[in-house]
Amino acid sequence: MPDISTQTQAEIEASSPLPPTPLRRRRQVPVLRLLLAVLVLGVLGLVGHWWIVEGQWIESTDNAYIQGDIAVLSPRVEGNVQRILVGDNQRVTAGEALIVLDPADLTAKLAQARAQVGVAQAGVLMAQRQVTQARSMIAQTDAAIDQAQAELTRATADARRSASLAGAGWTSRQANEQAVASASKASAALAATQAQKASAQDALQVAQAQAVQAEATLSSAEASATLADNNLSYAVIRAPFDGIVGNRAAQLGQHVVPSQNLIAVAPLAGKLYVIANFKETQLRLVKPGLKVRLVADIDSGARVDGRVTSLAPATGALFSLLPPENATGNFTKVVQRVPVKIAIDPADAAHDPWLRAGLSVTAEVDTRGPDAERLGLLGTAAATLHLGDTK
Known part of the structure; x- marks a missing residue:
């Protein structure tokens, strides 16, 4: 009997396709290399x-930071913190009250200043009456x-007549002397x-x-009253613009003095700007x-557009606390950097909460140029092909 296992193996080998020969492999390798080369050349x-159309014209730097004109608020008068009307990181509007100081002493000073105004007004009235009285005395x-x-004129005429009569013997010497x-x-x-x-x-x-x-005393008293009134208004610390409060250092009951930082307001x-x-x-x-x-470091997908608004008039080194002195013997040339201010597109700023x-x-x-559009790698190629088709 024939070997069943041998027959089965033979049948299997007979029915299976022939393995690729070394000649077939040699033919496939150049085709793959050609396709790969075409792909690499296409990408390049x-x-x-x-790079020619767009890339070489892009100037980039990662030495850039978002900035805003943050207002650090401090009291203009001395007093105790009576109320804190805002919470941390709360949005506020311009003129909104943030912190209230105890106004008791300031109110008393305002009342005292107004009383001094009344005294000064009375002094002005008295001085005016004295001027009127002095003018009346002059008229009197x-x-x-x-x-x-008139009396001198009459007495002089009488004396002359008496002298004439006394010389003629018509009157006595005593009457003449009296005249x-x-x-x-x-x-x-x-x-x-x-x-x-x-x-x-x-x-x-x-x-x-x-x-x-x-009148000068009255003006001084009125100025003191105005100053006292202003000081009373300074007991309420208000937001200078629309923004978000932060870095609150004020505490209830805390005694504060002018120039002491209490709270900050950051712009919306x-x-x-950048x-x-x-x-x-x-x-x-x-x-x-x-x-x-502008691409944020917190997320490479977070991008906003902007425009250059101005360039600094000097390098950042010259505005530093210790500007460089290149006249010394130990000179090392360093590439200088110039601050460039960039305004953020308001439309992007309104819809990007990460700013x-x-x-x-x-x-x-x-x-x-100011009207240039960034299209990217494929966009520039598509634009070029479209331009060629239109021609």
């Missing part, structure tokens, strides 16, 4: 085309002078009245000076108006 072509002395002048004495008396009365007028004029000048002083996302420190070798084509793509002051970003400036 796409990358090279993107003018009338007295006119009267004395001369009356004339002398009238002259003295006129001089006294004139002196009273001079004194009244001096009194008027003094009264006018006192009136000016009283729409008011944030400061990107580009190398001096990257700034040849960077100018205001260019588009910028926070202090976060790091990567800034990519498209130097081709």
Whole structure:
């Protein structure tokens, strides 16, 4: 009998396809290599085309940070914290009350200042009355002078007539002497009245000076009252703009003094901006108006658009606390960086809650022009093919 296992194995070998020969393998390898080479050349072509059209015009730096004009609030008057009206990280509006100090002492000072205003007003009124009285005295002395002048004229005429009559023997010497004495008396009365007028004029000048002083005292009292009123309003610390409060250091009952930091207000996302420190070798084509793509370090997929608004007038090193002094013998050349301010697109800022002051970003400036559009690797190729088809 034939071997069943041998027959089965033979049948299996007969029915199975022939293994590839070394010649067939040699034919397949060049085809795979050719396909791979075409694929690599295609990728390189796409990358090279993107670099020529778009990539070489992109200036990028990861030395960029989101910033905002944070207001650190401190009291302008001394007092105790009576109320804290906001919580940590709460959104506030401009003018909203944040912290209230105890106003008792400030209210008392305002009442005292207003009382001083009343006293000063009374002083002004009194000085004005004294000026009016001094002018009345001058008018009275003018009338007295006119009267004395008339009396002197009459007495002088009587003395002359008496002298003529005494010389002719028609009157006695005693009557003549009385007439001369009356004339002398009238002259003295006129001089006294004139002196009273001079004194009244001096009194008027003094009264006018006192009136000016009283008005100055009133102005000072009113200024003190205004200052006291302002100080009372400073007992309420308000938000200077719309924003979010943070870094609260104030505690209830705490005694605070001016210049002591109590709370901070950070601007909303729409008011944030980016400061990107580009190398001096990257700034040849960077100018205001260019588009910028901002990629956040917290998430590479979190991207916002922006535009260059301005370039700093000097390098960051010159604005540092200890600017470099290159005139010394130990000179080492270092590539300088210039701060570039970038405004964030308000539409993106309104829909990206991750925007926070202090976060790091990567800034990519498209130097081709303010209207340039970034299309990416495949986008540039598609745009080029579309342009060719239109032609």
